[in-house]
Amino acid sequence: MNIRLSEELKMLKEMAYKFAVAEFTPHIRECDEHEKYTPEIRKKAAQNGLVGAWIPDTYGGAGAGILGNAVITEELSKIDMGIGLNVVAACFGCESIFQYGSEEQKKTWLPPVCAGDWVSAGAFTEPNAGTDVAGYKTRAVRQGDQYVINGNKMFITNGTVCNFMVAQCITNPDQKKHNSFSLIIVPADAPGVTRNKIRGKMGIRSSDTAEIAFEDVKVPVTNLVGKEGKGFYELMHFFDTTRVMVSAQGLGLSEACLETAVKYCKERTAFGAPLGSYQLTQKKLAEMAIMIEALRGLVYQSAALIDEGTPDYTLAAMAKFYSGQTAVFCANYAVELHGGYGYIDEYACQKWYRDAKILELYEGTKEAEIMTIGRFLQTK
Numbered sequence: 001m002n003i004r005l006s007e008e009l010k011m012l013k014e015m016a017y018k019f020a021v022a023e024f025t026p027h028i029r030e031c032d033e034h035e036k037y038t039p040e041i042r043k044k045a046a047q048n049g050l051v052g053a054w055i056p057d058t059y060g061g062a063g064a065g066i067l068g069n070a071v072i073t074e075e076l077s078k079i080d081m082g083i084g085l086n087v088v089a090a091c092f093g094c095e096s097i098f099q100y101g102s103e104e105q106k107k108t109w110l111p112p113v114c115a116g117d118w119v120s121a122g123a124f125t126e127p128n129a130g131t132d133v134a135g136y137k138t139r140a141v142r143q144g145d146q147y148v149i150n151g152n153k154m155f156i157t158n159g160t161v162c163n164f165m166v167a168q169c170i171t172n173p174d175q176k177k178h179n180s181f182s183l184i185i186v187p188a189d190a191p192g193v194t195r196n197k198i199r200g201k202m203g204i205r206s207s208d209t210a211e212i213a214f215e216d217v218k219v220p221v222t223n224l225v226g227k228e229g230k231g232f233y234e235l236m237h238f239f240d241t242t243r244v245m246v247s248a249q250g251l252g253l254s255e256a257c258l259e260t261a262v263k264y265c266k267e268r269t270a271f272g273a274p275l276g277s278y279q280l281t282q283k284k285l286a287e288m289a290i291m292i293e294a295l296r297g298l299v300y301q302s303a304a305l306i307d308e309g310t311p312d313y314t315l316a317a318m319a320k321f322y323s324g325q326t327a328v329f330c331a332n333y334a335v336e337l338h339g340g341y342g343y344i345d346e347y348a349c350q351k352w353y354r355d356a357k358i359l360e361l362y363e364g365t366k367e368a369e370i371m372t373i374g375r376f377l378q379t380k
């Protein structure tokens, strides 16, 4: 099923898949074992228009839209979700600059990221507050034409490899909580920024994740993105679109699980017949296929609506929620259908099982998505 995919998008999808097969495959195992980030692959991906593909060409992107970015993410995640994240999230945080930044900010910060020369990060989560976005404590105090920033950020994707980050800070502490935040661009090499790589992740181990401390970090006030005091709402809007990308990750991973499981069940025999001939096996494969079809509809539809200028953010939250469920479900069945072989690293499904879980945690936990959908239903 190819909802709304033009010939152009189908070609982009195929190109992304071929790129991932050729460029990711030789490195998957090593990157997983040694938690290795992949700058060369990111650079090559940028040359192929796969980094910041949703960014219009005026700012260096491929202008493929959110749906184009979703199909790229889907295909890269089929081969490896961690390395794929190094490509599609190399511009993480740029969504805010694109949505709310000045023309000068867009021209300064977006093109080098799309070219693969720079990497960005979105620094929101803190050690003591993740889901509770209004509970962040990082403070930016205005002194003349500078902000002086103090605070800590946690679990930041690209944290140690980024050139700059878009950080959520309290700038207006006297205002009500939701009107006290602002998004501010912080160069990663600014004096007072300390970055420590977090090791030992369960999955997506090639993705860089870091803990970041800001100690009297000075940035010009021109680094404010959007309106002072509106950062909370701007961040909510940011997640509304980035959730679609995360949903597409789960779609790609689930598709890989199904394809691999179907193949294995044709080849592997038990009691004198292929596993796939047994109804219990078929039930598992059929359930995976049904969920994947439903998920694809949610992902493509929520992406296409954003491109058409009629976003449905509740649908995007549904896509994100269902993506995590589907990926975890499919990876689990893929492991089970491989029997003991599913549990060893000779087969990819043990890694997919580990990678899948993050989809229920980052970019809003599955509970956070339920809260978003539930709140919307109360408005009806």
Ligand SMILES: Cc1cc2nc3c(=O)[nH]c(=O)nc-3n(C[C@H](O)[C@H](O)[C@H](O)COP(=O)(O)OP(=O)(O)OC[C@H]3O[C@@H](n4cnc5c(N)ncnc54)[C@H](O)[C@@H]3O)c2cc1C
Residues within 6 Å of the ligand: 092, 122, 123, 124, 125, 127, 128, 129, 130, 131, 132, 154, 155, 156, 157, 158, 201, 209, 358, 361, 362, 363, 364, 365, 366, 367, 368
């Ligand atoms: C690999 C990785 C990469 C990440 N990348 C980034 C990044 O680039 N930038 C960034 O800012 N953050 C990033 N994060 C952080 C991630 O978004 C948070 O971990 C996530 O939002 C959850 O926040 P928390 O860990 O503080 O958990 P908490 O908010 O403490 O939640 C703990 C549990 O309580 C539940 N819970 C919370 N509130 C409620 C409630 N009201 N009702 C019911 N249940 C509730 C949650 O759903 C969860 O199950 C990343 C995390 C990981 C692991």
